[in-house]
Amino acid sequence: MLTVSSLLVPTDFSENAGKALALAKEVARGSSAALHLIHVVEPVVYPADWSYAQVGFADIEQELQTNAEKELETLGNKLRTEGFTIVTSVRRGRASDEICNYATEVGISIIAIGTHGRSGLEHFLFGSTTERVLRKSPCPVLSVRQDLV
Helix, strand or coil, X not given: CCCCCEEEEEXXXXXXXXXXXXXXXXXXXXXXXXXXXXXXXXXXXCCCCCCCCCCCHHHHHHHHHHHHHHHHHHHHHHHHHCCCCEEEXXXXXXXXXXXXXXXXXXXXXXXXXXXXXXXHHHHHHHCCHHHHHHHHCCCCEEEEEHHHC
């Protein structure tokens, strides 16, 4: 039997991520599991001929990280007032890789992740972080579609 001691909820602060968090809260409530919230700042992609930019892209990534840390702290504090044990982390890299790496490093029981449910050309063009997490995860993954919750 699977013992759930920790749930990892990756968030991009979207409505989809909120739905996954709502489901993770229900599981955590029933098992007294800790909720781990993670946000991944992916590398900024810019045109190769953008050589005279006024703003450095490292500055943009740092700003994204700082903003994510603030948002996660706010969300974490709100969840703590609801009685949950919360751990937050902001990482840099490819989202699917960092999510799976974190789950392995910490020994996460379940990953609860939101998905857009894209298909066809849109899925081909944008790919799916959730799909990559499903394939690489070291633990069970609860994939939550926004329109089903």
